[in-house]
Amino acid sequence: MAVEHRVAGEDRRAISLARTLTELQIAEVRDWEGSPSKYVLSTLKRWIGRHGGESIRAQFALDATLSNTPDRYSSEDINSARLYLTVDPDSAGYIVIGPTLEMLTRIHRRLPVTFYGLVVGAVSRWLRAYDFRDALERVDMWREWAEGEGGADQYEIPDVESCIPAEMKEERLKAGTLRDLISQVQDDGLRGVIEAALTLDRISQRLQRPEISDETREAFMDSNPPLPALLVSFKQNDSIAGCFEEEGQAMLEECPEPSFIVEIDPGNALSVRRAFDALAVLCETMAAASRLAALLPGNKEEG
Amino acid sequence: MPQAKPTSQTTREAVLSELAAMAEGRHPDCNTITGRFVRDPELQQASKILCDAIQAEYHHQPASDITPPPPAWLLPA
Numbered sequence: 322m323a324v325e326h327r328v329a330g331e332d333r334r335a336i337s338l339a340r341t342l343t344e345l346q347i348a349e350v351r352d353w354e355g356s357p358s359k360y361v362l363s364t365l366k367r368w369i370g371r372h373g374g375e376s377i378r379a380q381f382a383l384d385a386t387l388s389n390t391p392d393r394y395s396s397e398d399i400n401s402a403r404l405y406l407t408v409d410p411d412s413a414g415y416i417v418i419g420p421t422l423e424m425l426t427r428i429h430r431r432l433p434v435t436f437y438g439l440v441v442g443a444v445s446r447w448l449r450a451y452d453f454r455d456a457l458e459r460v461d462m463w464r465e466w467a468e469g470e471g472g473a474d475q476y477e478i479p480d481v482e483s484c485i486p487a488e489m490k491e492e493r494l495k496a497g498t499l500r501d502l503i504s505q506v507q508d509d510g511l512r513g514v515i516e517a518a519l520t521l522d523r524i525s526q527r528l529q530r531p532e533i534s535d536e537t538r539e540a541f542m543d544s545n546p547p548l549p550a551l552l553v554s555f556k557q558n559d560s561i562a563g564c565f566e567e568e569g570q571a572m573l574e575e576c577p578e579p580s581f582i583v584e585i586d587p588g589n590a591l592s593v594r595r596a597f598d599a600l601a602v603l604c605e606t607m608a609a610a611s612r613l614a615a616l617l618p619g620n621k622e623e624g
Numbered sequence: 625m626p627q628a629k630p631t632s633q634t635t636r637e638a639v640l641s642e643l644a645a646m647a648e649g650r651h652p653d654c655n656t657i658t659g660r661f662v663r664d665p666e667l668q669q670a671s672k673i674l675c676d677a678i679q680a681e682y683h684h685q686p687a688s689d690i691t692p693p694p695p696a697w698l699l700p701a
Contacts, residue, residue, distance in 0.1 A: 333647065351635075357646065
């Protein structure tokens with residue numbers, strides 16, 4: 322994960338954050354070279370590294386930024402007492418989940434939807450994941466537009482519905498039933514995949530994503546939705562991937578909202594602790610997602 | 625009898641003390657022009673007023689009042 326720092330070294334907030342990080346022992350004094358901003362940057366890098374940075378890099382391209390403005394595309398300092406820690410994807414990671422779901426169906430018909438919910442739900446707690454639901458929404462928009470332009474049959478609209486496995490309409494398994502099923506799975510590899518999904522889900526729920534103030538929310542009133550950090554399709558280059566590709570061309574037409582943002586009151590130990598703890602859970606979630614992605618047969622065969 | 629503090633603790637205190645000096649403007653780095661500017665809201669405000677005044681003057685000045693370009697000067701495309 323790349324790290325950026327957009328606060329002047331002499332800025333009171335950088336000095337204050339450096340002090341708080343030192344007091345909390347989140348910062349390591351061996352990183353001190355006389356510049357608060359460099360010190361904070363090194364601390365951020367070290368923190369990300371400690372919470373799975375290397376694993377994240379294997380599947381995801383994320384940028385963490387510490388800034389005195391919430392919007393990375395604006396220089397407006399909306400609150401002179403506050404810093405903002407944001408995480409945004411440089412590009413989306415890609416999971417082809419279909420082959421795994423096919424294998425899981427053989428064990429239990431409701432296992433695919435349960436597995437899917439665990440994986441995508443965990444990532445979505447922290448960063449945006451683009452999946453069939455986004456693609457369906459996009460297709461609905463295109464249909465509405467096409468009807469106004471002379472009829473949907475005049476245009477080639479991707480058939481997302483047909484690439485969603487029927488098992489995805491099943492109800493998710495309860496936690497107890499899932500645990501019982503895992504113990505019955507003979508295939509070690511498949512059991513490992515299900516266990517990795519459960520671990521990912523557990524990690525992602527260690528903390529609630531911090532809320533942001535109305536003041537910060539207002540800065541994104543006219544922004545586009547956050548950029549997705551993950552694309553999940555059932556097959557390589559299916560209609561979902563096609564919709565993502567198409568939608569991706571307009572994602573940067575307006576500035577996107579940060580995928581993850583946490584406000585920091587740099588002199589307040591509780592606020593700094595909360596922000597760094599949230600970043601740690603985000604990183605560990607993405608690291609677990611990255612390890613899981615490497616286990617999925619769809620990604621191994623085609624990625 | 626108090627025990628000597630471990631080295632890491634001493635270093636942490638040294639860093640905290642240097643940061644405290646920076647926060648209070650006692651650190652040598654604070655005496656650079658940029659350092660003083662970043663720490664001083666009045667200096668920032670004065671610069672903003674000056675900058676706004678120049679902008680306003682530039683926008684309100686009629687085109688004819690603009691000093692003509694020197695001979696052989698190419699106008700921006």
